[in-house]
Every structure is written in C-alpha cells, then in structure tokens.
Amino acid sequence: MxxxxxxxxxxxxxxxxxxxxxxxxxxxxxxxxxxxxxxxxxxxxxxxxxxxxxxxxxxxxxxxxxxxxxxxxxxxxxxxxxxxxxxxxxxxxxxxxxxxxxxxxxxxxxxxxxxxxxxxxxxxxxxxxxxxxxxxxxxxxxxxxxxxxxxxxxxxxxxxxxxxSEADGLAEVTGAPQRPDYSPQAIDGAAKILRSSGETLLLLGGRALTERGLALAAGIAGKTGCQVMAETYNARMARGRGRFFVERIPYPIEQALRALKPFSNIILVEANDPVAFFAYPDKPSRLKPEGCEVHRMTAKGEDTIAALEALAGAVGARAQDPKPQQPMELAWPKGALNPASIAQAIAMSLPENAIIVDESISTGRGFFPPTASAAPHDWLQNMGGSIGFSTPVAIGAAVACPDRKVICMVGDGSAMYTLQSLWTQARESLDVVTVVFSNRLYQILRGEFDGVGAGEPGRKAMDMLSLDRPPLDWVALGKGMGVPGRAVTTADEFSRALAEVTAEQGPRLIEVRM
Amino acid sequence: MxxxxxxxxxxxxxxxxxxxxxxxxxxxxxxxxxxxxxxxxxxxxxxxxxxxxxxxxxxxxxxxxxxxxxxxxxxxxxxxxxxxxxxxxxxxxxxxxxxxxxxxxxxxxxxxxxxxxxxxxxxxxxxxxxxxxxxxxxxxxxxxxxxxxxxxxxxxxxxxxxxxSEADGLAEVTGAPQRPDYSPQAIDGAAKILRSSGETLLLLGGRALTERGLALAAGIAGKTGCQVMAETYNARMARGRGRFFVERIPYPIEQALRALKPFSNIILVEANDPVAFFAYPDKPSRLKPEGCEVHRMTAKGEDTIAALEALAGAVGARAQDPKPQQPMELAWPKGALNPASIAQAIAMSLPENAIIVDESISTGRGFFPPTASAAPHDWLQNMGGSIGFSTPVAIGAAVACPDRKVICMVGDGSAMYTLQSLWTQARESLDVVTVVFSNRLYQILRGEFDGVGAGEPGRKAMDMLSLDRPPLDWVALGKGMGVPGRAVTTADEFSRALAEVTAEQGPRLIEVRM
Missing domain, CATH: 3.40.50.970 (Thiamin diphosphate (ThDP)-binding fold, Pyr/PP domains)
Incomplete structure (x- = not known):
C-alpha cells in the first residue's frame, strides 16, 4: 500500500x-x-x-x-x-x-x-x-x-x-474526541444576572440555535423576561412553525445600535461580543451600549445545550414558561416583485424540512419574520462575509442530506463568484433550487458608499458597483451548466415557479428579475 | 485631500x-x-x-x-x-x-x-x-x-x-528606476563556449524572446552553429513570418529529456535552468543531460538585449548570418477537427499584429510550428501553471492594446475557472476572440495519471478527470454574459467562424466541439 x-x-x-x-x-x-x-x-x-x-x-x-x-x-x-x-x-x-x-x-x-x-x-x-x-x-x-x-x-x-512511495498501513484517529463541557460558574453568573432587575439580552450563536437550544432559551425568556436574539449571521438556525423565533442583530449599524440600546447586560451563549461588520467614520466598532456589561456563558467548543439546560434549571424555567409567539400570516403574493412579496412566496413554498442557504444580502433583509411562519426548516448564513459562499454550501448541504430540499437564495453579484457550482449540482443531480435575485447591482455597496461618508457615487463609481451593462442572463448561464432555469418578473410568476420547482426533483434555477 | x-x-x-x-x-x-x-x-x-x-x-x-x-x-x-x-x-x-x-x-x-x-x-x-x-x-x-x-x-x-482621514498630498516615486545591466564576464564566458567544439544550446526566456532578441539569437546561431530554444512556457514571444522561429522545450518529460540530450552546454539567456513541470517516479527533476554544463548569461532584471548585442559582437555575428528558415505551408483545413487542422485554421486567420493568449494545454501542443508561418503576432503563455489564467490575461492585453486583436485559446477545464472574464470583455467591448477547446475532459490529467505511475483510471477516477456529464454549453455561457458565440464541429466550420469573427469588432466566442 x-x-x-x-x-x-x-x-x-x-x-x-x-x-x-x-x-x-x-x-x-x-x-x-x-x-x-x-x-x-x-x-x-x-x-x-x-x-x-x-x-x-x-x-x-x-x-x-x-x-x-x-x-x-x-x-x-x-x-x-x-x-x-x-x-x-x-x-x-x-x-x-x-x-x-x-x-x-x-x-x-x-x-x-x-x-x-x-x-x-x-x-x-x-x-x-x-x-x-x-x-x-x-x-x-x-x-x-x-x-x-x-x-x-x-x-x-x-x-x-x-x-x-510504500507505506505501512492505515492509522487510527487516537484519543477520544475532547469532551465538550461548560463552566458552572458562568451559569451561576448568568442566572444571577437574569434574576437581577436590568434589561438583559441572551445572545445566541452556534448550537444555541438548534431546535433544542432555542426551546430552552424560550423557556428561560418566558420565566425571566429577558430578551433573546441571534447574531447577525449564523452557521445554522432551526426555524419555522413551532420553533422559537428570535430576531437577529440587524446588519445596518444604526439599526444594530438601536436594537442593543435597551440592554444593561448581554449574556453570550456561544455568540461573539457583538461588533459592527465594518467600521464607519465616527461610529463605534463595538455595538453594546455604554455601560452595558457583556458576560460569556459558553464559547465555541463548549456544550451549549447542557449549559442552557443548567441555566433553565437554575432560573426555574419550566415547559409551560415559553410565551406564545404570534406567527405572521402568510398568503401567496400578487403583483410586483419586492422583498416583501418575495419573502411571502418563499415562506409559502418551503417544503417541510427544507434547508435554506441564504446569501440574499440586500434583497433578503426582510425575509426573516415571514419565514418564521413557514414549515420547519434550517437556515444557513455566511459567517465570514466573503461572497460566493452559498452556491457551494448548497452542494455540501444537499450531499449531506439527500432527502431534504435545498433552497439557495443568492444575489447576482454573489452568485457570479462561484457560478461553477451549478455544474456540480447538475452532475450530482442534487436537489437544489437556486434563486438568483437579479438586481444588476452590488446593491449593498450602493448603501455602504454613503454609509462610510463617501457621498453620492458619480458615473465611474456607479460603474464599479453595477452589473447592468451587459445584463447577466441567468437562465442561459444555468443552461450552459446543465441546470434548467426560468426567469420571473412578477410575484405571481415567482410563486408559481417556486411551487413548481420545489415539487420537482433535481437542480433548478429561478432568476428573479427585480 | x-x-x-x-x-x-x-x-x-x-x-x-x-x-x-x-x-x-x-x-x-x-x-x-x-x-x-x-x-x-x-x-x-x-x-x-x-x-x-x-x-x-x-x-x-x-x-x-x-x-x-x-x-x-x-x-x-x-x-x-x-x-x-x-x-x-x-x-x-x-x-x-x-x-x-x-x-x-x-x-x-x-x-x-x-x-x-x-x-x-x-x-x-x-x-x-x-x-x-x-x-x-x-x-x-x-x-x-x-x-x-x-x-x-x-x-x-x-x-x-x-x-x-486627512492626508498631506501626493508623493513622487523617488529614485530613478534601477538601470538594468549585464555581466561582461558572463558574455565572455558564453562566447568562449560558443567557440568551443561541443553542442551548445542557447536557451531563451524573458526579453530574449522579443523580435530584437530573437534576431540577435538567430545571428549568433547562424555564425556559431549553436541551437536556440525557448523555455516550455513564456510570458511573451514575438512570432510569425519574418521572425526567427524557435522551438520550446517540450512539456512531456520524455520528450524534454530527448530534446536536451545532445547538449554539452546550455547558456541561459534570462531563462531558468530547465526543470520538469512535475516530478515523476524514477525520472529526474532537472532536464539537462548528465555532464551538461549550465551557464547563466543573464537573469531577470538584467539587460538581456544589450547582452545579446554584446555576445553577437564577441562571436562576430553579422546581419547576413541567420540561416533562412523554411516556413510551413498553410492552407485552410477541411474535414475533421483535430489539433493539426485547428492549428492550420488559427495560423491562416491570425490578423496582423494579433495577440495570442495560449491556454490551450493539451489541444495546443502542436500549434507552434504552423503559427510560425502566420502574420506577425505576440504569443502569451501561462508561466505559473495555475489554470484560469488566459481569459483574464486577454482582458488586460486588450485594455493595454486597444488596436490589436486578441485571440484567447483555452481548454474548457481552464476556461471554467475564470469564466466571469467574458462579462468584463462584453462590458468593455474588448476586441477578444475566445476559442474554447471543448473536449469535456481534463485531458492533460488523463495522460498524467499514467505518467505518474497510477495505471489506468477506473470509473471513479475518470469521473474526477472528465467534464462530460453534463456537457458544458459554451455558447449559452457566453450568451449569459453578453458575448456572442457559436459552436463548430468541423475544420471547415471552424475556419469560417474564425475568419468571420476576426473581421468583426468586439468580444466573440467560438466553442470548438472536439
């Protein structure tokens, strides 16, 4: 050998x-x-x-x-x-x-x-x-x-x-995997804060966002009155009907600062101390308000589920404590394509147990609340901010879970980075629906240009932010790599297309022309 | 500011x-x-x-x-x-x-x-x-x-x-650019070797491959009887009718060893000591035959042209010394598409002063001799071996030389790496013809698999080397990014398509279905 x-x-x-x-x-x-x-x-x-x-x-x-x-x-x-x-x-x-x-x-x-x-x-x-x-x-x-x-x-x-060259044979992976643990002192500290009078945020990341972690957090919140949020971007969240819905810290810095303003304590449950995605002139990098104390309860690699169980026990949370949440009502949207109608169509059409890979960037900012009312699903996001993440991640998710439908939602700028993914999806007959939001713009940068104080973009700057000349034809790109696609220009068309492709097997593409 | x-x-x-x-x-x-x-x-x-x-x-x-x-x-x-x-x-x-x-x-x-x-x-x-x-x-x-x-x-x-933040103003690039020079001792040494009896190879790289460098090398060869070759891959070579045609060291190691076998001296003119692209079991990494001495005449950053002029002077080469070369006869090819007919069609259709960007890998191994008879042109190759080089390099060449036609010849495997280039070519209306050799295979690896002693690829290995399932549709991919394209399946079609697109302005794509 x-x-x-x-x-x-x-x-x-x-x-x-x-x-x-x-x-x-x-x-x-x-x-x-x-x-x-x-x-x-x-x-x-x-x-x-x-x-x-x-x-x-x-x-x-x-x-x-x-x-x-x-x-x-x-x-x-x-x-x-x-x-x-x-x-x-x-x-x-x-x-x-x-x-x-x-x-x-x-x-x-x-x-x-x-x-x-x-x-x-x-x-x-x-x-x-x-x-x-x-x-x-x-x-x-x-x-x-x-x-x-x-x-x-x-x-x-x-x-x-x-x-x-010649080798001796295979090797065993030695040493049992390190047993994840957590700090009982950190649980005691968190429980003490939750029993105190100030406004407290339980900030969830990592395995705290599994169905079990969310259920425990819901109980703790119901019992203690604390707020619960997730980080802005998350590797995987259990979501949909019957699961505890938590909002995320918003991406735009002004909104993020506003969202965290009420809190005098933030308890990090496998989450990071919240920071701005980018720095902006005369704005803070750390998002916590002045005077707010940040406490780490668990870090990556620790047993967050056991820690949340211990915390629930310490504060006396019981099964009946979670406050009922009012799911948003869903209906098939009509008329123009916009973030709200797109979100409704996605929420309506999600099959049970779907995997959402979300790189919808600017278009998707409002997708979160309506999809909380959708069928149970997992929601995967980009934690590193390097675009071109979603179409490959959809491949890996589909290979790992061949019995689940994968919906990849991606802006056109991001989709261009790793568009070769479509070919692998076709070759492996992966059950992936790619929804490309074609606004022919690095839309997020249009806002950031102003956000960093660079003013109003002129012609040359707009040329560096726009993908409109020539327009990309995503149906042709899909065809070139063996993935059947269609383009839609209204909410009705999008709804119909989504309903159809989610009922089919194998890779499909929908170009949402905005 | x-x-x-x-x-x-x-x-x-x-x-x-x-x-x-x-x-x-x-x-x-x-x-x-x-x-x-x-x-x-x-x-x-x-x-x-x-x-x-x-x-x-x-x-x-x-x-x-x-x-x-x-x-x-x-x-x-x-x-x-x-x-x-x-x-x-x-x-x-x-x-x-x-x-x-x-x-x-x-x-x-x-x-x-x-x-x-x-x-x-x-x-x-x-x-x-x-x-x-x-x-x-x-x-x-x-x-x-x-x-x-x-x-x-x-x-x-x-x-x-x-x-x-506020700055003081612009800065000047200080210090005159370092004046390139060369070593007179190295010239004396090279002249002495050229006057000696053994078989000597003048191995050219870098600026030795400009029209002037090649003409000087031709005179030195005519006078002294030495052989002249170029490295396997070169950043830029002046080629075509009226220019001194030099062969390159072949890529396949057996052929490379055979090509260098006759020489007892190799003089490096801005070239590297020749080495194999990859290592192979029981084959040498250095290509020079045993006993052959390698002498450096100029290195990168030195003034190779002045050095060649000095060498020509030292050996007494004159304008009439270059031996006439017999250009290969060209004709529009007919019948099946194969490397020979493709090469003829390319050589026939090259417009004056074209820039060839060559990432044709396995298909292009035989393109060199016939194109020596084509109209004068520059030939750019991949020096680093990382595929996906040619379609972007074609962009840069077209931006640098807006009055020259750029022909990018690329295998399908390489073209997929950076296919986003087509969009930039369309946006900037660049005068680039992309010729994709679609053999639906990492053809070179099919040979390398055997070459490294791994035997005959089975089903799983062939799956990792082949691009045939699904086939890529390059005309659709071009359309998706705004570049008009057409597919050809015979030498006649290819000839006609090349003649047509080289007469037009702006980006075009030809998919050569092999």
Missing part, C-alpha cells in the same frame, strides 16, 4: 466518507487510491471555491468533516475564501493539498509556492507529510483536529512522493 | 492609469477618489481572479504596471492564483487591498483575516499603511517595487481609516 492509499483508508476508517475535489497531476495517486477503494464519495468541482464551500455546507448539516482535494498552492489559494467562511462558521474540514515530490520543490518549477504559508491564515492545523510512512498518522491527526471541540480547518499537505 | 485621494493621485502621477477592480465597503473611499479624479480607467471584474489576471496581461503588453483593487483578505485570496502566474511571468502589479479601519481589526469582525500573511507568498513587496499621512508615500514605494528591475508584485494594504 502506498502513502496515498494509507491516507484514503485512514480517512474512510475515521468516518470521512466524502471528498470534494479538483485534483491535478500531483494528486493523481490519491485519486487512484479513491478509485480502488470503496467508501468515499467523490464530488468534482470545476473551481476550488466550489470544493471548499461544499465541504463547509457538508459539515454544517452532517456535523462531521468531509475532505477536500486541492492542487498545490494555487488550488488551495482558490479555495481560501470559502475556507475563511467555513472557519468563521466553526466548520470542520480536512483539506488534502498536493505538493511536488520533496526533491522537486527546490527546483522552483512553475507551480511551486509556499503552500504552508498559504494554508495558515485559514487553517488551525497545518502539516506537510515528511515521507510516505508518516502520511496515515498525519491524516489521522488532521481528522482529529477537524472534528475537535471546536471543529477546525485542518490542512494536510501531501508531497507526491509521499503519496506514491 | 484624504488618504485615498492622495494614493490615487500618486498612482496617476507615476503613470499607473488603469485599475482592475472588485471593491467592497472598505474600499469605497478609494472608489470615490477614482470617481472624482481624471486619469485612471476603471475596469470591473466580477471575480478577483479576473482582476489580477487582467493586471498580468496588461503588464505583459504595456510593460508598466496597472493597479488592482481588492476587498480585504478574501478578495486578495481569490486573486492569488493569478498573482502566482503573474509573479512567475515577471509581471509588475500594484495591488491595493482594503483593510478594516485599524481600531476595528481587533474586533475580529466576519471579514477579518491576516491580509499580510495572505499577500506574502505571491508578493515581493507588502506593506500596510499605518495612517492616512503615510498612504501616498507607501503608494509611491509600491509603484517603485512593481516597476523595478525585475518587476514585482507589490501589495499595499489600505486600512479604511487611512483612506478616509
């Missing part, structure tokens, strides 16, 4: 059963090992941003890491932006990055670059295998890092000669 | 007149400055790989750097692969990368990452401006680095508050 085979066997044995890949020459022995062995599904992406984003989506839905296969430094570089997003979302990923055979590196061949230096900014764990007999052990260490508490991005660099 | 304006004024004053851009919030003040000021053409790319590749193409044709505008760490990351290619090609580029306002960085907002660490692997010069009054001086230093000898990738990181 060669090094590549020892690695593939190690990955499969440790439960890594999916490889999102874009290989090159230096990875051919790894590909050959995948070819020979059973137990690893291989999914080709025609650009590495697709590959790494898919691994992120897979982890978010499955809870265990997939591996990626990337070609040397430039292949890794192409995948870094979505690794950035995965890292910020707390996803575990095992990257296998090919490298030249070790004696070839000093020759400075065209594809030579400093792969470790490229990997480090987006990886918590980086290692280059020194020889074929180390590869399996290194692979086991990479898996252990990726599925740790918290999960991490692990990048294993595999020289070609370490792949093709 | 704020920091952003001081930077834009500095860039314009120093001759940087083109900005390839994909900005975000943190770059809005730079955009606003571009908006207010005359003298900088702004070209929007819908993905950063397009932006950096365009800057590479611009430098290759213009000889002076353009700037890029990129959004924080992930925006830079998306552009790294084509910066890698630009670096290997010796292109000068000034990257302006936005950063959060300095006090915002420690907040670890979603888009925060280590931008300097991301920049360093592909940049010779990296700096973060510490405040608004340093920005102009830093910009001038970046330009000086980018247009140095040799030219370099310079990355200036611009915090948002350094952009929006």
């Amino acid at each position: 060669n090094g590549a085979e020892s690695l593939v066997r190690t990955l499969i044995r440790s439960g890594v059963d999916t490889c999102f890949a874009n290989p090159g020459t230096s990875e051919m022995h790894f590909v050959a090992a995948l070819d020979r062995l059973e137990g690893m599904r291989c999914v080709l992406g025609l650009f590495e941003g697709v590959v790494t984003g898919a691994a992120d989506g897979y982890f978010r839905m499955k809870g265990t890491p997939a591996c990626t296969l990337l070609h040397l430094g430039p292949g890794l570089a192409n995948g870094l932006a979505n690794l950035h997003n995965a890292r910020k979302a707390g996803s575990g990923v095992v990257n296998i990055v090919g490298q030249h055979a070790i004696p070839h590196i000093e020759c400075n061949a065209p594809l030579t670059s400093d792969i470790e230096a490229l990997a480090r900014p987006m990886s918590a764990w980086v290692r280059t295998s020194s020889d074929s007999r180390s590869v399996a052990r290194d692979g086991a260490a990479a898996v252990a890092a990726a599925r740790g508490s918290p999960p991490q991005i692990a990048t294993l660099i595999l020289p070609a000669d370490a792949a093709w | 704020n920091g952003a304006e001081s930077l834009v004024r500095t860039l314009i004053r120093s001759g940087v007149d083109t900005c390839f851009a994909n900005p975000g919030t943190s770059e809005m003040h730079f955009v606003a400055a571009l908006d207010r000021l005359e003298g900088m053409r702004c070209v929007l790319g819908l993905f950063e790989g397009v932006v950096t590749g365009a800057a590479d193409g611009y430098f290759r044709m213009k000889g002076t750097p353009a700037c890029t505008l990129l959004h924080l760490g992930p925006g830079l990351a998306n552009g790294l692969a084509n910066l890698h290619n630009a670096r290997k090609a010796g292109s000068g580029v000034v990257n302006i990368v936005g950063q959060h306002a300095i006090p915002h960085i420690e907040c670890n907002a979603p888009l925060t990452s280590d931008i300097e660490a991301l920049a360093r692997p592909m940049s010779a010069w990296v700096r973060t401006s510490s405040d608004s009054r340093s920005v102009a001086r830093d910009g001038a230093a970046a330009v000086a680095a980018a247009r140095g000898s040799p030219p370099q990738i310079a990355t200036l990181i611009l915090p948002a508050d350094a952009a929006w």
Whole structure:
C-alpha cells in the first residue's frame, strides 16, 4: 500500500466518507487510491471555491468533516475564501493539498509556492507529510483536529512522493474526541444576572440555535423576561412553525445600535461580543451600549445545550414558561416583485424540512419574520462575509442530506463568484433550487458608499458597483451548466415557479428579475 | 485631500492609469477618489481572479504596471492564483487591498483575516499603511517595487481609516528606476563556449524572446552553429513570418529529456535552468543531460538585449548570418477537427499584429510550428501553471492594446475557472476572440495519471478527470454574459467562424466541439 492509499483508508476508517475535489497531476495517486477503494464519495468541482464551500455546507448539516482535494498552492489559494467562511462558521474540514515530490520543490518549477504559508491564515492545523510512512498518522491527526471541540480547518499537505512511495498501513484517529463541557460558574453568573432587575439580552450563536437550544432559551425568556436574539449571521438556525423565533442583530449599524440600546447586560451563549461588520467614520466598532456589561456563558467548543439546560434549571424555567409567539400570516403574493412579496412566496413554498442557504444580502433583509411562519426548516448564513459562499454550501448541504430540499437564495453579484457550482449540482443531480435575485447591482455597496461618508457615487463609481451593462442572463448561464432555469418578473410568476420547482426533483434555477 | 485621494493621485502621477477592480465597503473611499479624479480607467471584474489576471496581461503588453483593487483578505485570496502566474511571468502589479479601519481589526469582525500573511507568498513587496499621512508615500514605494528591475508584485494594504482621514498630498516615486545591466564576464564566458567544439544550446526566456532578441539569437546561431530554444512556457514571444522561429522545450518529460540530450552546454539567456513541470517516479527533476554544463548569461532584471548585442559582437555575428528558415505551408483545413487542422485554421486567420493568449494545454501542443508561418503576432503563455489564467490575461492585453486583436485559446477545464472574464470583455467591448477547446475532459490529467505511475483510471477516477456529464454549453455561457458565440464541429466550420469573427469588432466566442 502506498502513502496515498494509507491516507484514503485512514480517512474512510475515521468516518470521512466524502471528498470534494479538483485534483491535478500531483494528486493523481490519491485519486487512484479513491478509485480502488470503496467508501468515499467523490464530488468534482470545476473551481476550488466550489470544493471548499461544499465541504463547509457538508459539515454544517452532517456535523462531521468531509475532505477536500486541492492542487498545490494555487488550488488551495482558490479555495481560501470559502475556507475563511467555513472557519468563521466553526466548520470542520480536512483539506488534502498536493505538493511536488520533496526533491522537486527546490527546483522552483512553475507551480511551486509556499503552500504552508498559504494554508495558515485559514487553517488551525497545518502539516506537510515528511515521507510516505508518516502520511496515515498525519491524516489521522488532521481528522482529529477537524472534528475537535471546536471543529477546525485542518490542512494536510501531501508531497507526491509521499503519496506514491510504500507505506505501512492505515492509522487510527487516537484519543477520544475532547469532551465538550461548560463552566458552572458562568451559569451561576448568568442566572444571577437574569434574576437581577436590568434589561438583559441572551445572545445566541452556534448550537444555541438548534431546535433544542432555542426551546430552552424560550423557556428561560418566558420565566425571566429577558430578551433573546441571534447574531447577525449564523452557521445554522432551526426555524419555522413551532420553533422559537428570535430576531437577529440587524446588519445596518444604526439599526444594530438601536436594537442593543435597551440592554444593561448581554449574556453570550456561544455568540461573539457583538461588533459592527465594518467600521464607519465616527461610529463605534463595538455595538453594546455604554455601560452595558457583556458576560460569556459558553464559547465555541463548549456544550451549549447542557449549559442552557443548567441555566433553565437554575432560573426555574419550566415547559409551560415559553410565551406564545404570534406567527405572521402568510398568503401567496400578487403583483410586483419586492422583498416583501418575495419573502411571502418563499415562506409559502418551503417544503417541510427544507434547508435554506441564504446569501440574499440586500434583497433578503426582510425575509426573516415571514419565514418564521413557514414549515420547519434550517437556515444557513455566511459567517465570514466573503461572497460566493452559498452556491457551494448548497452542494455540501444537499450531499449531506439527500432527502431534504435545498433552497439557495443568492444575489447576482454573489452568485457570479462561484457560478461553477451549478455544474456540480447538475452532475450530482442534487436537489437544489437556486434563486438568483437579479438586481444588476452590488446593491449593498450602493448603501455602504454613503454609509462610510463617501457621498453620492458619480458615473465611474456607479460603474464599479453595477452589473447592468451587459445584463447577466441567468437562465442561459444555468443552461450552459446543465441546470434548467426560468426567469420571473412578477410575484405571481415567482410563486408559481417556486411551487413548481420545489415539487420537482433535481437542480433548478429561478432568476428573479427585480 | 484624504488618504485615498492622495494614493490615487500618486498612482496617476507615476503613470499607473488603469485599475482592475472588485471593491467592497472598505474600499469605497478609494472608489470615490477614482470617481472624482481624471486619469485612471476603471475596469470591473466580477471575480478577483479576473482582476489580477487582467493586471498580468496588461503588464505583459504595456510593460508598466496597472493597479488592482481588492476587498480585504478574501478578495486578495481569490486573486492569488493569478498573482502566482503573474509573479512567475515577471509581471509588475500594484495591488491595493482594503483593510478594516485599524481600531476595528481587533474586533475580529466576519471579514477579518491576516491580509499580510495572505499577500506574502505571491508578493515581493507588502506593506500596510499605518495612517492616512503615510498612504501616498507607501503608494509611491509600491509603484517603485512593481516597476523595478525585475518587476514585482507589490501589495499595499489600505486600512479604511487611512483612506478616509486627512492626508498631506501626493508623493513622487523617488529614485530613478534601477538601470538594468549585464555581466561582461558572463558574455565572455558564453562566447568562449560558443567557440568551443561541443553542442551548445542557447536557451531563451524573458526579453530574449522579443523580435530584437530573437534576431540577435538567430545571428549568433547562424555564425556559431549553436541551437536556440525557448523555455516550455513564456510570458511573451514575438512570432510569425519574418521572425526567427524557435522551438520550446517540450512539456512531456520524455520528450524534454530527448530534446536536451545532445547538449554539452546550455547558456541561459534570462531563462531558468530547465526543470520538469512535475516530478515523476524514477525520472529526474532537472532536464539537462548528465555532464551538461549550465551557464547563466543573464537573469531577470538584467539587460538581456544589450547582452545579446554584446555576445553577437564577441562571436562576430553579422546581419547576413541567420540561416533562412523554411516556413510551413498553410492552407485552410477541411474535414475533421483535430489539433493539426485547428492549428492550420488559427495560423491562416491570425490578423496582423494579433495577440495570442495560449491556454490551450493539451489541444495546443502542436500549434507552434504552423503559427510560425502566420502574420506577425505576440504569443502569451501561462508561466505559473495555475489554470484560469488566459481569459483574464486577454482582458488586460486588450485594455493595454486597444488596436490589436486578441485571440484567447483555452481548454474548457481552464476556461471554467475564470469564466466571469467574458462579462468584463462584453462590458468593455474588448476586441477578444475566445476559442474554447471543448473536449469535456481534463485531458492533460488523463495522460498524467499514467505518467505518474497510477495505471489506468477506473470509473471513479475518470469521473474526477472528465467534464462530460453534463456537457458544458459554451455558447449559452457566453450568451449569459453578453458575448456572442457559436459552436463548430468541423475544420471547415471552424475556419469560417474564425475568419468571420476576426473581421468583426468586439468580444466573440467560438466553442470548438472536439
């Protein structure tokens, strides 16, 4: 068995059963090992941003890491932006990055670059295998890092000669996974604050946004009168009818400051101390109001569910404590397409247990309240702010959950970044509906231009913010990659199209011409 | 004047007149400055790989750097692969990368990452401006680095508050550009070798491949009987009727070893000591035969033309020394599409002074000899091996040379990497013909799989190498981005299509279905 085979066997044995890949020459022995062995599904992406984003989506839905296969430094570089997003979302990923055979590196061949230096900014764990007999052990260490508490991005660099030379066999992932825990003192502190008189915000992130975490938070809020919110962007939220609906801290800084103004205490439940997405002249970076105290209850990697159970116990919350929430009434929208009518149509058409991947940016700002009344679903967002995240994440979610419908909502500017995703969706017959909001503008930047104090954009500036010349034809782009699509221009058409495509199987695209 | 304006004024004053851009919030003040000021053409790319590749193409044709505008760490990351290619090609580029306002960085907002660490692997010069009054001086230093000898990738990181706060004014690029020189001893050494008895190869790279450099090499070869070759891949070669035709070292390692076998001396004229593109089991990394001596005559950044003139003088080469070369006869091809008929059609249809951007990979292996008989043209290749280089480089070449036709020849696998380029070509009405060789396969990897000793690919391996399921429809993809296209399936159709689109103005696409 060669090094590549020892690695593939190690990955499969440790439960890594999916490889999102874009290989090159230096990875051919790894590909050959995948070819020979059973137990690893291989999914080709025609650009590495697709590959790494898919691994992120897979982890978010499955809870265990997939591996990626990337070609040397430039292949890794192409995948870094979505690794950035995965890292910020707390996803575990095992990257296998090919490298030249070790004696070839000093020759400075065209594809030579400093792969470790490229990997480090987006990886918590980086290692280059020194020889074929180390590869399996290194692979086991990479898996252990990726599925740790918290999960991490692990990048294993595999020289070609370490792949093709003789190895000893597979390696076991040693050491039980670190047992997540929480701090009882932090629970006591939180309970004391909740019993005190001031206005308190329970700010939820991570696993606090599972159905169970939300139910516990609802009980605590019902009992103590605290407010509950989620971070602005979240890796995965359980939502829809019967689940506790929490608003998120708004993105626009003025609204965010207003939303947090009432609070004298913020308790962080796997959430970050709230900060502005960007800095703006003469505005604060930290969003908490003056005098407000911020308390950490759990951090990433801790057992947030057990901590919330303990907190519920400490404040005496019971099953009947959650206050009933008034779901917004839904109806099929008519007339013009606008954020409100789009949101109604989406909320009406969501099939049970759907997965929403949300990169709707400006169009989607108002989608949240109406979809709280939709059928139960999961809602995935971009935690790292690097656009082009959603169409690949939809791939990974669909691979992880073949029985669930994935709805990817994406602005046209973001969709262009990783449009190669559509091809992989077609090849794998993934059950993904991509809804492209085509406003032919980096709409969010239109607002930010003014927001940072740059005034009113002139012709040259508008040219840098607009996608209208020429207009993108998303139906043609979908056709080019094998995904059937249609364009809609009214709310009625959109409703009908959504109802139809969600009833069908396989990838579909809807261009929403705004 | 704020920091952003001081930077834009500095860039314009120093001759940087083109900005390839994909900005975000943190770059809005730079955009606003571009908006207010005359003298900088702004070209929007819908993905950063397009932006950096365009800057590479611009430098290759213009000889002076353009700037890029990129959004924080992930925006830079998306552009790294084509910066890698630009670096290997010796292109000068000034990257302006936005950063959060300095006090915002420690907040670890979603888009925060280590931008300097991301920049360093592909940049010779990296700096973060510490405040608004340093920005102009830093910009001038970046330009000086980018247009140095040799030219370099310079990355200036611009915090948002350094952009929006008050500055003192523009800065001059200080210090005359370093005067390129060469080593007279190296010329003496080369002349001595050329007068000796052994078989000698003059291996050309960089500026040795200009019309003048080639003419000098032809005279030296005619006088001394040495052989002349170019490196496997070259940033820019003057080619076509009336120019000295040199073969390149073949890509396949067996052929490369065979081609270099006769030589007892290799003289490097701005070329690298020849190495294999990849390592293969039981094959050497260095291509020179045993006992062959390698001598460096000029390196990148030296004055290769003056050095060749000196060498011609030293060996007594005269204007009548070049041996006449027998141009291959050209005719419009008929019948089936294959590399030979495709090459004939391209050679027949090349308009005078065209720019060829060649990422034809496996299909194009035989394009070189017939196109030596075509009208005079420049031929640009990928020096870094990271695919997705050609469609953006075609943008930069067309912006740099608006009066010349650009023909971009690209395999389907490579074209998918940066297909967003087509949109920018349409927006800017660039005179670019994109010829996509659609073999629905990473054809080169089919050979490499065997070449590295991995045997015969099975079903899963072939799935990772093939693009056939579903087939890509390049005419639809072009339509989606505003570039008119047509598909051809015979040599006659291809010839007719090429003749027609080269006679038209503006971007066109031909899908060659193989």
